[in-house]
Amino acid sequence: MADLLSYIPEYKDSETARSSVQSLLNLWEASLSQHPYMFYMGTDFRKLKAPSCWYDIVSVAGVLSKYPFVHTDSRFLEMIDLIKRKQDENGFFTPESIYTKLAGWDFSQKKTASPYLTYLCIRIFERLNTEPV
Numbered sequence: 001m002a003d004l005l006s007y008i009p010e011y012k013d014s015e016t017a018r019s020s021v022q023s024l025l026n027l028w029e030a031s032l033s034q035h036p037y038m039f040y041m042g043t044d045f046r047k048l049k050a051p052s053c054w055y056d057i058v059s060v061a062g063v064l065s066k067y068p069f070v071h072t073d074s075r076f077l078e079m080i081d082l083i084k085r086k087q088d089e090n091g092f093f094t095p096e097s098i099y100t101k102l103a104g105w106d107f108s109q110k111k112t113a114s115p116y117l118t119y120l121c122i123r124i125f126e127r128l129n130t131e132p133v
Helices: 002-006 015-029 057-064 074-084 115-130
Strands: none
Touching: 002 015, 002 057, 015 057, 015 074, 057 074, 057 115, 074 115
């Protein structure tokens, strides 16, 4: 929901959008004790993976990064820090989890850096530097 609302100008700053974003941040904050339905933010959630269409840290941070009012939130910054710590010395990211049905793509292996996963992560970081808070 938060991702969809981020694309609609008249809804991006709505109470519904803010509530959706706050729900994601609250789940992250209480990730060790709360896991409604199957949406647990455990160790698998924290693994870098692509494409960015699943419930994982890259996807959620990507959605949250579209909302400038989140850019200074400590919970969001904790997610960003976790992602940044996984960047290699050349600035790339290597998948930590894969979807075998997507075999053949650069993000469907865990041995070498993935240009696409790196793109997804860098895009998040760029939103933090270019959008006004």
